[in-house]
Amino acid sequence: MRKSLLLISMMLVLATLMIGCATTGDLEKVQAQQKQIDAKADQALRDAQAAKTAADAARVKADETSVRAESAMKAAEEREKAAAEREKAVAEREKAAAEKEKMADEKAKKAEAAFEKSMKK
Amino acid sequence: MLPLSFILPDTPRKGIVVNLATMRLFQYKEDGTSLLVSTYPIGVGTNERPTPTGRMHVARKAVRPTWRVPASIAEDHRKKGDNLPAEVPPGPENPLGEYALYLSKSGYLIHGTNKPASIGLTATNGCLRLYPENVKTLFDDTPVKTPVLIVNQPYLIGQRNGVLYLEAHAPTEQSDALELEKLYKKLRTIEKKARRTLDWKKVKEAQAEARGIPVPIFELSQGSGKEAAKPIEVGHPETLYGKPEIPALKLEAWYVLAADVRDKIEAQRIAAIINHQGPPIPARVFPKSDSYRVIAGPFNDGSEAKKAAKRLKIDLEIDGVVIEPVKVN
Numbered sequence: 001m002r003k004s005l006l007l008i009s010m011m012l013v014l015a016t017l018m019i020g021c022a023t024t025g026d027l028e029k030v031q032a033q034q035k036q037i038d039a040k041a042d043q044a045l046r047d048a049q050a051a052k053t054a055a056d057a058a059r060v061k062a063d064e065t066s067v068r069a070e071s072a073m074k075a076a077e078e079r080e081k082a083a084a085e086r087e088k089a090v091a092e093r094e095k096a097a098a099e100k101e102k103m104a105d106e107k108a109k110k111a112e113a114a115f116e117k118s119m120k121k
Numbered sequence: 122m123l124p125l126s127f128i129l130p131d132t133p134r135k136g137i138v139v140n141l142a143t144m145r146l147f148q149y150k151e152d153g154t155s156l157l158v159s160t161y162p163i164g165v166g167t168n169e170r171p172t173p174t175g176r177m178h179v180a181r182k183a184v185r186p187t188w189r190v191p192a193s194i195a196e197d198h199r200k201k202g203d204n205l206p207a208e209v210p211p212g213p214e215n216p217l218g219e220y221a222l223y224l225s226k227s228g229y230l231i232h233g234t235n236k237p238a239s240i241g242l243t244a245t246n247g248c249l250r251l252y253p254e255n256v257k258t259l260f261d262d263t264p265v266k267t268p269v270l271i272v273n274q275p276y277l278i279g280q281r282n283g284v285l286y287l288e289a290h291a292p293t294e295q296s297d298a299l300e301l302e303k304l305y306k307k308l309r310t311i312e313k314k315a316r317r318t319l320d321w322k323k324v325k326e327a328q329a330e331a332r333g334i335p336v337p338i339f340e341l342s343q344g345s346g347k348e349a350a351k352p353i354e355v356g357h358p359e360t361l362y363g364k365p366e367i368p369a370l371k372l373e374a375w376y377v378l379a380a381d382v383r384d385k386i387e388a389q390r391i392a393a394i395i396n397h398q399g400p401p402i403p404a405r406v407f408p409k410s411d412s413y414r415v416i417a418g419p420f421n422d423g424s425e426a427k428k429a430a431k432r433l434k435i436d437l438e439i440d441g442v443v444i445e446p447v448k449v450n
Contacts, residue, residue: 033370034407036447041378041414044444107387115394118436119239120167121194121216121246 124334125353127160128279128288134158136268137179137231137259139249141165141172142275142290143333144241146231146249148259161259164239164250172247172271177225179267182260185211186221191228194246203435213400218253220260224269231269232256236399237363252363276304276328278311279335283342285311286335289328304328315341365396367403372448374419375426377441379404379433381414388413391439398436402429417441 129147130140134156138147148159166172188209198205209215218233231249233256234240240252251259275292278285292300312319319339327336380391388406392415395404407414417433420426423443430441 030370033372036372037370037376037416037444038407038409038414040444040447041376041416041442044378044442045381048442104384104386107384108390111387111390111394114437115238115397116242116244118394118398119164119236119242119244121244 128277139271141273161255166247170246174271180225181223220256238397285339288335289331291331365401371419376418376444377430379415391415
């Protein structure tokens with residue numbers, strides 16, 4: 001366990017170093033490249049989402065009436081639910097902070113497990 | 122903390138000795154009247170496919186070996202959607218690396234690796250993996266017929282300069298009670314011979330902590346022991362050996378969006394894991410206004426990008442999105 005956490009920590013340092021030191025000019029160039037690739041990533045995500053939405057829309061169209069009725073009921077239920085949840089929100093904020101810390105720890109463990117699994121032949 | 126000393130396993134000091142519990146290989150070579158010992162960290166078998174213990178020898182050796190995929194491993198990969206060929210030729214996709222020493226126990230090898238990050242893990246299907254640079258040295262220096270002894274000793278006792286040390290590692294469930302009994306028996310013998318009482322509280326603490334480094338527990342004759350060696354502070358090197366290289370960004374290249382997360386540490390962790398796959402997949406973190414993206418690449422073409430996305434899915438269960446080039450040549 002300690003050995004694996006040390007390994008993951010060392011790799012984090014590695015990743016941080018990889019983000020790199022560079023001259024101002026190099027940095028600006030890299031940032032500009034990142035921006036353009038990011039835009040392409042946005043487009044790829046939109047395309048993937050559009051494909052998913054089209055598939056969903058085809059299913060919905062087949063049963064439009066019941067979906068509309070269901071949506072209306074759901075909307076009413078959602079409004080009631082939202083009102084109830086607003087009351088709970090204050091108490092849950094404190095609980096969320098503790099949960100966040102626990103999740104961070106679990107994410108680290110999950111990542112470690114995924115990494116160990118990926119190291120098998 | 123990095124260990125600079127290792128206690129030798131309690132075995133005859135001959136040929137190659139592997140201690141599974143400490144994940145270390147020891148090579149003994151006679152040099153005239155001296156006995157030279159070399160030691161290397163290793164990766165060993167999983168709980169499902171453990172490395173066997175026992176006596177064997179090096180039956181044959183091969184440079185740039187071909188990996189003949191066992192049926193059971195092929196089946197495991199097929200279930201994940203990864204159809205392996207019957208044989209994997211030498212190259213970056215070959216998990217045996219550049220050198221292999223085939224053991225007399227059929228199906229088991231000491232070999233290199235295309236996943237150096239797996240050394241120190243229980244990740245193999247029973248074989249013993251070494252870092253590429255270590256397996257080359259071992260290969261060149263190990264004749265065929267060299268005896269190989271594989272043991273599983275989580276508790277090691279050694280002495281240096283009049284001080285008795287205990288090196289404790291986490292035992293497997295199966296070996297714990299038996300190995301503890303062996304340890305206590307040895308310590309009681311030493312206690313009897315020295316005619317002084319051990320600090321058993323210290324022994325039990327060292328055993329429970331299982332730090333994996335030699336811990337001083339006893340002076341063999343009162344007043345004779347020199348102080349245990351203090352840790353040495355080692356400077357962080359500027360260049361890390363074996364660090365994955367990240368190629369420069371290219372607008373005409375393909376990429377794979379591997380993750381989009383809110384937490385910077387999580388993004389860096391994912392990028393590091395992807396970078397350390399075997400063969401490596403370059404990955405880096407792009408900060409955005411409210412999140413961090415992990416982008417794998419650059420890849421030369423769509424086919425290479427899709428292949429990388431497939432690897433991410435099979436090996437890491439990441440659903441990557443292929444990104445087309447910003448500009449086409």
